[in-house]
Amino acid sequence: MPKTPDYFVGKTIVITGGASGIGRATALIFAREGANVVAADIDGEGARRTAEAIQQQGGHALGLATDVASRAEVDDMVAKAIAEYGQVDFMFNCAGSAFRRAKFLEIDDELHKKTFDLNVNGVFYGMQAVLPGMLARGAGVIVNVASMSHKRGGPGASVHYAASKAAVLTMTLGVAREHAKDGVRALSISPGPVATPFQEAADTPPELMEKFLADVPMGRFGEPEEIGELVLFMCSDACGYMTADTVYVNGGGGWR
Numbered sequence: 685m686p687k688t689p690d691y692f693v694g695k696t697i698v699i700t701g702g703a704s705g706i707g708r709a710t711a712l713i714f715a716r717e718g719a720n721v722v723a724a725d726i727d728g729e730g731a732r733r734t735a736e737a738i739q740q741q742g743g744h745a746l747g748l749a750t751d752v753a754s755r756a757e758v759d760d761m762v763a764k765a766i767a768e769y770g771q772v773d774f775m776f777n778c779a780g781s782a783f784r785r786a787k788f789l790e791i792d793d794e795l796h797k798k799t800f801d802l803n804v805n806g807v808f809y810g811m812q813a814v815l816p817g818m819l820a821r822g823a824g825v826i827v828n829v830a831s832m833s834h835k836r837g838g839p840g841a842s843v844h845y846a847a848s849k850a851a852v853l854t855m856t857l858g859v860a861r862e863h864a865k866d867g868v869r870a871l872s873i874s875p876g877p878v879a880t881p882f883q884e885a886a887d888t889p890p891e892l893m894e895k896f897l898a899d900v901p902m903g904r905f906g907e908p909e910e911i912g913e914l915v916l917f918m919c920s921d922a923c924g925y926m927t928a929d930t931v932y933v934n935g936g937g938g939w940r
Contacts, residue, residue, distance in 0.1 A: 685916070685917065685920065685922065686717075686920035686921050686922055687920070687921050687922045688921050690718060691717075691920055691921055692714060692717040692718050692719040692916075692919075692920075693717070693718030693719070694718065694719075694720070695719050695720070695773040695774065696719065696720040696721075696722065696765060696769040696770070696771060696772050696773050696774070697711075697714050697719050697720070697721055697722070697772075697773065697774040697775065697776060697919070698722045698724065698761070698762065698765050698772050698774070698775045698776070698810075698814065699711050699714075699721065699722065699723050699724065699775075699776045699778060700724050700725070700750065700752050700776070700777050700778055700779035700806065700810060701724075701725055701777075701778035701779035701780065701829075702721075702722075702723025702724055702725050702730075702731050702734050702747070702778070703723065703725035703727040703729075703730025703731045703733070703734060704725075704727070704730055704880065704881050705778075705878070705880030705881055705882060705908050706778050706829070706875075706878060706880060706908045706911045706912060707723070707725070707734075707776070707778040707779070708723070708730075708734045708908070709907075709908035709909045709911070709912040710776055710778065710908075710911070710912035710915050710916075711723045711734050711738065711745070712734075712737065712738065712912070713909065713912040713913060713915075713916055714774075714912075714915075714916065715738040715741065715743035715744075715745060716743075717916065718743075719774075720743075720744040720745065720768075720769045721734075721735070721738055721743065721744070721745040721746070722745070722746045722748065722761070722764070722765040722768075722769075722772075723735050723738075723745060723746070723747050723748070724747075724748045724749075724750035724752070724761050724779075725747075725748075725749070725750065725779065726749070726750065726751045726752070726779070727749075728747070728748070728749025728750075730747075731747035731748055731749060731750075732747035733747070734747055735747030744769075746764065746765065746768055748761050748764060752777075752779045752802065752805075752806030752807075752809060752810060753798075753801040753802050753805055753806055754809075755805075755809045758806070758809040758810055758813050759809070759813050761813075762810075762813040762814055766817065771817055771821065772814045772817060772818070772824070773818075773823070773824060773825070773919075774824065774825050774826070774827070774919045775810055775811070775814045775824075775825075775826045775827070776826075776827045776828075776829075776915055777806065777807045777810045777811070777826070777827070777828045777829060777852075778829050779802065779806050780802060780803045780806070780829055780848075780849075780882075781799070781802055781803070781845075781882065782799065782842045782844070782845035782882075783795060783798055783799055783802075785841045785842055785888060785889070785892065786841070786842070786844070787840055787841070788839075788840075788843045791843065791844045795844055796844050799844045799845055799848050800844075800848050800851070802848075803845070803848035803849060803851075803852060804848050804851045804852060804855070807828050807852050807855060807856075808855065810826075811826055811828075811855075811859055811870070814826065815859075815863070815868065818867075818868045819863065819866055819867075819868060821867070822866060822867035822868075823867045823868070824867070824868045824869075825868070825869045825870075825871070825918065825919045826856075826859070826868070826869070826870045826871070827870075827871050827872070827873065827915050827918050827919065828852050828855075828856045828870070828871070828872045828873075829849075829852070829872070829873055829875070830849045830850075830852045830853040830856070830872040830873065830874045830930050831845070831846065831849035831852075831874055831875065832874050832875065832876045832932060832934050832937075833845060833846035833849055834846055834847075834849045834850035834853055834874065835874075841888075841892060849874075852872060853872050853874070853930050856870050856871065856872040856928070856930070857872075857928050860927040860928035861927075861928055864927055864928070869923075869924075869926065869927040870927060870928065871918050871926060871927060871928070871929055871930070871931070872929075872930040872931075873911060873914060873915070873918075873930065873931050873933060874930045874931065874932045874933070874934075875906060875911055875932075875933045875934065876896075876899075876900060876905075876906060876932075876933065876934025876935060876937050877893075877896040877897070877900065877905045877906065877934075878905055878906040878907070878908060878910075878911060879905040879906065879907055879908070880908055899937040900934065900935040900936065900937035901935060901936035901937055902935035902936055902937075903935075904935065905935075906933060906934070906935060910933065911933060914931065914933060918931075
C-alpha cells in the first residue's frame, strides 16, 4: 500500500494482458485505489470486459485490443491512453505465454519466434512507448512479468519460455539502471505457478501440473490477486528506493 492516502487517485496505469489472470486482477486492484486503468489484450473483448467491470464500480477504464508483438499497436495503445487520461504514470507488462510445452529439440523456429515476439518484444515495445513521457516528467514506474523459470531453464518443457523471461529480467535491470537518476523505476516479478489460464493455454499436461504443485512448500498455486497487490506496492510511494530487482513470489518453491 502507498504511504500517501489516495496516492493512486487520478494516476494512470497501462496493463497488457489485461483480459484475464494476473493482468485482470491487477486492473481491478488499481481501480479500487482510484487509478485510471487501460487494460490491453490481444483478446479485445476480454479487455473491454475488464474495463466494463471497473466502470460498473464507478472507476475509469479503457479496454483496448492490442497485439503487443506489434510495435505499431503498442504505440497506438499508449497514444490512446495519453489522449484519454493525459499521461501514463505506471506500466505493467503482463502479457506473455509459453504457447505450448516442448522438449528442447522439439522447439521449432515458429514456436521460438512467437515466444520471443510476445514475451520479449512486447515488453521492449511497451517500455519504449511509455519511457519518453515518464522521463519528461521525471517520474514513472514500469513493472514487468519475468518468471521463476529463468532460474531453472525450463528443461523438458519450456526452454523457449524460460529464455524469453530471462531476457525480460535482464532488460528490466538494464533500463532501471540506465534511468535510476531520472525518476523512473523499473522492476520485475518472477512468479512461481499461479492459478490463471496460462497453463491451459500452454497445454500443460496434468503430470507437469502435479510436479509444479509438489515443488511449492505452501502446497498451493498463487492467486492472481497476490501478484496484483505486489504490483500496487511496487508502484507506490512506499517503494521508492527499489529498482532493477526482481521479486520472487512462489510459495517457497522453485529455488534456485
